[in-house]
Amino acid sequence: QSVLTQPPSASGTPGQRVTISCSGSSSNIGSDTVKWYQQFPGTAPRLLIHSNNQRPSGVPDRFSGSKSGTSASLAISGLQSEDEADYYCAAWDDSLSGWVFGGGTKLTVL
Amino acid sequence: QVQLVQSGAEVKKPGASVKVSCKASGYTFTSHYMHWVRQAPGQGLEWMGIINCGSGGTSYTQRFQGRVSMTSDTSTSTVYMELSSLRFDDTAVYYCARLVGAHPLSYFDYWGQGTPVTVSS
Numbered sequence A: 001q002s003v004l005t006q007p008p009s010a011s012g013t014p015g016q017r018v019t020i021s022c023s024g025s026s027s028n029i030g031s032d033t034v035k036w037y038q039q040f041p042g043t044a045p046r047l048l049i050h051s052n053n054q055r056p057s058g059v060p061d062r063f064s065g066s067k068s069g070t071s072a073s074l075a076i077s078g079l080q081s082e083d084e085a086d087y088y089c090a091a092w093d094d095s096l097s098g099w100v101f102g103g104g105t106k107l108t109v110l
Numbered sequence B: 001q002v003q004l005v006q007s008g009a010e011v012k013k014p015g016a017s018v019k020v021s022c023k024a025s026g027y028t029f030t031s032h033y034m035h036w037v038r039q040a041p042g043q044g045l046e047w048m049g050i051i052n053c054g055s056g057g058t059s060y061t062q063r064f065q066g067r068v069s070m071t072s073d074t075s076t077s078t079v080y081m082e083l084s085s086l087r088f089d090d091t092a093v094y095y096c097a098r099l100v101g102a103h104p105l106s107y108f109d110y111w112g113q114g115t116p117v118t119v120s121s
Helices: none
Strands: A009-012 A018-023 A035-039 A046-049 A063-068 A071-076 A085-093 A098-101 A105-109 B003-006 B010-012 B018-025 B033-039 B045-052 B058-060 B068-073 B078-083 B092-100 B107-111 B115-119
Touching: A009 A018, A018 A085, A018 A105, A035 B107, A046 A063, A046 B107, A071 A085, A098 B045, B003 B092, B003 B107, B010 B018, B018 B092, B018 B115, B033 B068, B045 B068, B045 B078, B045 B092, B058 B068, B078 B092
Parallel strands: A009 A105, B010 B115
Antiparallel strands: A018 A071, A035 A046, A035 A085, A063 A071, A085 A098, A085 A105, B003 B018, B018 B078, B033 B045, B033 B092, B045 B058, B068 B078, B092 B107, B092 B115
């Protein structure tokens, strides 16, 4: 049972916009910024979004993040087949004194 | 460029210990914290703990307290994660990840390639 809650799956067709939600509490998302990671099978996670909505260099602007209260969202616009991957949200948890992750959302491009 | 290169796959018996290394390059090793995260087959990411690469100070999540030890060798820019009393459910890919920034703006920016550890009798 992950501390942060994500839907297990999401899907969309090429060109569509999809969003992935991440729900937490006041001790994690409510008091930290949210990060998003993308992971392809058999590879290490890759940083997609940090500080709620900041993209590292090299991440397409099709990816965007937002946060409101104790929830966050990752939006992918202009969906492409290469976006098919697992997506994880993460934050520091003050109560647990540790980093917590969402359970991951498997994105399928139909 | 920043690189984190981990040691190779391991197969261990229950009750044994495993030590995974993570060699850093391309930045000032002692200026950052390194974290360890694991991922069981088909499962999500699980944070294990953190080490200050300069001072060697550590903090572990309660689940692994007493079983995990993280160390830092500044002479070789390498961090190590040792997990003892291995159980079948310790079978996972173990990642090191560099932390940048200060709370609440910190995040893992670079990850090692992962080290598969299989616990099997």
